[in-house]
């Protein structure tokens with residue numbers, strides 16, 4: 001293939017960091033309550049695809065030799081010597097404050113406030129921690145999502161709610177967010193804190209838009225309109241692409257990259273995230289449960305009209321009433337599935353995902369040549385071809 005590179009696996013570019021990821025996160029998650037401990041760590045295990053941390057690490061390396069901003073503020077190392085657990089076990093607030101202060105001053109490079117990049121990997125400790133934070137937030141959102149969706153399976157195993165019950169699954173998700181917030185605060189970077197905190201709000205907004213399902217205008221017009229697709233794409237950004245885009249942006253911010261590089265990192269994540277979710281939505285129609293590791297055809301059952309159904313609606317107006325009543329009447333799900341399969345809905349969704357994937361590739365085209373940049377480009381192809 002012209003232009004193909006010697007390596008084939010983006011994972012191999014940041015293999016060392018990815019190997020430690022799960023263990024590092026588990027170290028941030030310990031609780032003295034055994035039940036909470038297991039529930040919080042349940043989705044932090046090797047079966048995950050770890051797409052978000054992988055992208056953060058690749059982006060971190062890819063921007064390493066890109067132009068720097070001349071007025072970026074001082075950044076601190078992440079201190080490995082005290083885990084949030086050690087601090088939080090100590091319930092005396094004065095001690096909490098003094099041990100946080102110690103954390104910073106104990107840092108080997110705290111005198112200058114500059115962090116040192118790890119020699120062989122080209123990744124800052126703060127960026128490695130950012131990768132862990134993104135996976136913790138993702139795991140929290142999955143625990144809550146599986147309660148909302150009443151899911152029994154995730155990655156071929158019982159879901160968190162099946163294993164621990166709804167109450168523990170919700171609390172474990174909240175606990176993950178709390179620990180992720182502590183780790184985020186310790187990056188001592190206000191811009192990154194703001195970006196990642198916004199993601200948490202965005203995930204909730206996306207989920208609420210999904211509960212409402214379609215644009216308010218659709219109820220009046222009864223046909224698929226541009227507003228139908230605007231609503232769907234905004235929801236898709238909020239529920240999936242916000243985490244990927246804002247964490248890619250944060251990786252570039254932590255590198256002290258110039259503003260145009262930071263913006264390109266964001267655009268890469270936004271477009272790749274959109275492609276990722278659009279493919280997720282079409283796989284729900286094209287792949288079986290055993291291939292997916294979770295129920296296939298779940299979206300219609302949940303009352304959700306995603307890309308394939310919305311594109312099909314353009315040609316089959318009879319889908320309108322079914323979409324509005326969330327496929328709740330007997331036979332709706334089967335009828336809708338048949339109409340979607342007779343339409344070009346899946347193909348149109350795939351084409352849209354391809355457009356986003358091309359945009360992601362273009363966003364990093366101007367980055368300095370590196371294996372990490374090649375791997376980011378590789379991911380724009382992988383995201384389209386994935387089967388689960």
Ligand code: FPP
Nearest residue numbers: 140141144145149173200203204207239240
């Ligand atoms: C998976 O979607 C779910 C998300 C991408 C986000 C879910 C967000 C919330 C539940 C809001 C709460 C957020 C936090 C941070 C606690 P899906 O159901 O389409 O995918 P699936 O098939 O993998 O279940």
Ligand code: MG
Nearest residue numbers: 145146149151
């Ligand atoms: Mg779900």
Ligand code: MG
Nearest residue numbers: 145146148149
């Ligand atoms: Mg869901």
